[in-house]
Amino acid sequence: MTSAAAIPYVAQAPHPDRQRMIERVAGIGFAFPAFLLLLLTNVVPLLVLLYLSFTDFKLGALESHFLGLDNFRKALGDPVFRRSLANTFVYVAIVLPGAVGLGLLVAVLLHKRKRTRSFYEVIYFLPVTSTLIAMATVWQFILHPRLGPVNGVLRAMGFDAIPFLSEPAYVLPTLAAIGIWQLVGFNMVLFLAGLSAIPRDLYEAAEIDGCRSGIDRFVTITWPLLGPTTMFVIVTTSITAFKVFDTVAVMTRGGPMGSSEVLLYAIYLEGYQYFHMGYAAALTLIFLAFVLLFSILQTFVLERRVHY
Amino acid sequence: MAAPASALPLPAVRHTTPAGALARRALSLVVVHGILIAGAIFILLPFVWMLITSIKSPSEIFAVDFSLWPKHFSAVENYGRALSKVPLLRFALNGVIVCAGILLVQVLVAVPCAYALAKLRFPGRAALLALVLMGLCIPIQVPALPLYMGLAELGLLNTYFAIMMPFFLSVFAIFLFRQFFKSYPDEIIHAARLDGMSEFEIVWVIVVPSAWPAIAAFAVFSIVAHWNDLYWPLIVISDTNLATPPLGMMFFADAETGSNYGALTAAATVLTAPLVIAFLIARRRFIDGITMTGIK
């Protein structure tokens, strides 16, 4: 005996205008915590840094003075700072081609394997997950002039032991090698993903067209089509390398004689050991400038040539 | 219809013979695996050495002629010493607490924000997006100084909160989730609205479950990064009881300067093991996670 007309229609969706209002409120509400944190952890600190860099503030000091750009001038003329900058650049200059090149090589070699691929992938990726400090300590032992196996092998072959970490000339390359050790697996994974994105029939067409050898295939197809991936890997590797700190802090503490003191370590010392906050702030801003420069420079230079 | 087949100028000298082809393949396999294995040895060297040294006795470690396999097993002593001298398990526990805490807040903060940026229209959206993109370029070491000063002022150094706080917001998470949410079909959201669901419910009940791969990938990334982070904990923590694994390792290395490599490597093993074992168990997740975050 029920008729359809007897059942009232209950509108459940809100009216369009009200919907827009809900969206606005929800949007703001959802974004608010993130926004707040953004301010607190990024924007405000940046502004504070900016302010600090113009003063000679020291933690615990009673008064501080406005210095204008003196901190920056001091940094550019400071031999310690310049050395740390140079050390960092040398480090990056070694790690970048090493980590990118080796990562690419391993990825290219692994790409075709079917049964052994998983096995090698796991091995090469292990350093990425390992705690660098712990491994750095182990590396310290491995490279020990007297007790380490590397020098043991060298001595067995008739060479003199190489003081990897105590000789100024060797320390940066050694640290760079460890940096490469840590990054190869990560880059390998990224390159493998990039390689899988290249359509197989391009290789087949190339084979029919006369690409006989692996080198031909690599130069004609693989390398050009890996462009976007390569760019990404270069940018992340160089920024990661630029931020080197852990190995220096644990293995060499900037020694011997400052030859391994890198930018972040110098900042760490200035800010948290000597408490020269103002100066450290200026150094931090210089550090930030370089990081931004890396990303922007590489993105724009390579972006143009890389997308089809 | 068919004309006589003209002589084809096929190469008179066959470039490839069956035997030649086979030999070439074999040679290339040898070279390829040779290179891969050489690299693998380089990669595995520290791990193997770490494990072996941790079970050697001090006399063997310091012996001039080194041998690969220990003659006397001092595993118990080394590990015992490592575990007793410094609170290694405590460090690992701290690592778990810190990583879990950070990840939880990161997801809770980033998901709604990413959803809002992806799907909702509200005033200030473009500005917020610009801020997020800017934040991507700023590494933690930059705001570290003022944050340290602020925390010191508030007397919050040497607390779990201090370790976790700068990471609560992950712009990377916002960016990653936003990419994911953008591709989520609008029709489902509209249908949910028509059904009377509030925006909050839509986010957590409808959209998030389907974003699970992205969240899992990010979780991997976040846990690995923060378990292994040294810089920030080094700055804000001086109390060994709160040390995270890397910091703990540093304390331990300090305490044992140069002498007891057996215990040192034992400690290194204990601290590195959790992540490595987790990786070995869930390696597909790890690798997919890195790949996904890399492809962005």
Place this chain on the structure above:
Amino acid sequence: MSIRMPCVAKCRRRSNDNEVASVTLQSIGKSFAGVPVLRDISLDVADGEFLTLVGASGCGKSTLIRIIAGLEPQSTGSVLIGGVPVDHLRPHERHVAMVFQSYALYPHMKVFANIALPLVMSRLRLAERLPLLRLLSPRRRKVMAGIADEVHAVAKQLQIDGLLDRRPSQLSGGQRQRVALGRAMVRQPAAFLMDEPLSNLDAKLRVHMRSELAELHARIGTTFVYVTHDQVEAMTMSDRVAMMDNGEILQLGRPGDLYARPANVRVAQFIGTPAINLLPAKANTDGLVELFGQQVSVRAGRSPGSALTLGIRPESLTPAPAGTARPGMHVLAGRLRRSENLGAGHILHVDLAAPAHGSVTCAVAAPLEAFACDGSELALQFAPAACHVFDADGERMNDDNAPPFATIAQSRARALT
């Protein structure tokens, strides 16, 4: 934009320096992980012929053409090009060119470089091709000039010479197809291998490109081996068609033969649109076919009582008002369920008299007569000569039971009896 040519189907004029060659397959077999994909395929493509391999997805035709190209090794058997075995030769040494379904154009190279690549690969040494080293080669400039001439010539033929400076991503589907063709043509190969090249184009463009390809073949006279799942392409473009199913060639012959004298139920069903009507019948005691109780004047080559299938193409059924019958024609009685108006003709879906007999399709080219409206009773007339009889295994049984080209299945059947 088409290649203007006097369209002469059978006349082939060859350009002078084109190599032409036959492609011969001897007992090609292929298995993937123990699963046979190709079974004992033997095929002879004559010099300059356009042969199409047609069949549904999964029948093995793509695998076969890849084996000819050398991209896939065969498990058994031998491939000969120009009478010379090429089994151990790598793809580029076989002097064949391939056009892929996805065109496989190099996205990072301009159209010019795409077309020039085969020539660059064959004429310049590795050192002369590498990015920086090549600046050191004196010979390179001359070789590249020669290559440029050839590329321009081919581009002009295909009317893409205005596109040489663009990248593949900036081209339309039809343009990309021409570039792929150009890349193949510039090699002046012994044979063109085409793996469903028109599948990615929209319907109208496909029709247009069909005739262009046919005209291209007429003009340059090279052997074409063409793979498609579209029977219309197979019928309209080819000199001969090989229909494949489940790794075997069911029938090999001229398109008209596959239509008029299908060797097999599967061939009959595949060729011709709308599909052939297949009706259950049997052999009666007079040695003729009995269909739904009435005798059809078609010889049944089997013992009385054997089950047969009678095939009648929709084009062979003529609708007439119920109850009428012309002399010499047989009748299927039924009721018109639905008619589809194609503009140029109609397709009638007719339910046969006794429901258990199912329904048939009838195609008429003429406008529909008044008597044929939905629901009306019809008498569908057909001539005995239009009948195809298949035995219980699906093999052709007709009187003139000696198709011009023997198929493996038939020879095997003959061998077994």
